[in-house]
Amino acid sequence: MKQMTDAQRAYETKRAAKAGLSLDQWLAAKDRERDAARKAAAAEKPDTPKKPGLFSRLLDRAHKPL
Numbered sequence: 001m002k003q004m005t006d007a008q009r010a011y012e013t014k015r016a017a018k019a020g021l022s023l024d025q026w027l028a029a030k031d032r033e034r035d036a037a038r039k040a041a042a043a044e045k046p047d048t049p050k051k052p053g054l055f056s057r058l059l060d061r062a063h064k065p066l
Contacts, residue, residue, distance in 0.1 A: 004012065009023075016026030052060070 012026060013023050016023045019026060021029065
């Protein structure tokens with residue numbers, strides 16, 4: 001995890017205290033939630049090919065013979 005500034009650490013400490021957890025427990029819980037959200041998002045969206053944009057379609061049409 002990246003380093004937090006003093007202000008970020010103070011903010012997260014307040015949030016952890018409000019939830020009744022220590023800062024380490026709070027950060028670990030946030031990491032678990034973030035990982036679970038990533039896994040859920042990856043499971044939801046299958047990789048579908050993207051529809052070609054306007055310029056791609058125009059270029060494809062320009063390269064086709066008459």
